Amino acid sequence: MLRVVYLLLGWLCVAVGLVGAVLPVLPTTVFMILAAYFFAKGSPRAREWLVERSVFGPHIKAWEAEGAISTRAKLLAVAMMALVFGLSVYFGVAWWVLAIQAVCLLAAGSFVLTRPAPRESP
Structure with a gap:
């Protein structure tokens, strides 16, 4: 089961x-x-x-x-995070939601960017 x-x-x-x-x-x-x-x-x-x-x-x-993420995937992930945050600002999302979003995206972006690149790039 x-x-x-x-x-x-x-x-x-x-x-x-x-x-x-x-x-x-x-x-x-x-x-x-x-x-x-x-x-x-x-x-x-x-x-x-x-x-x-x-x-x-x-x-x-x-x-x-x-535990590696390719450089291309890192850049794409961070770019998408920035795009989502930018769209949230553009559409006038409440400041407190933006604050929570910023903290979460910064944490996620930091995690992604600090992972090593694979020895053989995917």
Whole structure:
């Protein structure tokens, strides 16, 4: 039964990650890494399918092997964070929401930027 739960969580993460590929407010790579984790516990075949995708596989492998994020992915992530914050300012989001958003985005951006680059770039 637990394997089924892990498999469902894995597919949920894949779905949210694919939505994140279109919407700048959801981090695609994080959800794909989570999907790989859940698939490893629930379905090795599904994990292999995900890790073998040319778009996500190298990033997942780099994270699992080295805790690394490619320079391109770092720049894209930080750019999307800045875009979301800029849109929030543009649309007049309340100051206290902007403050919370700024703290969260600064923390997330700092984390992403301080990860090493993979030895072999994905």
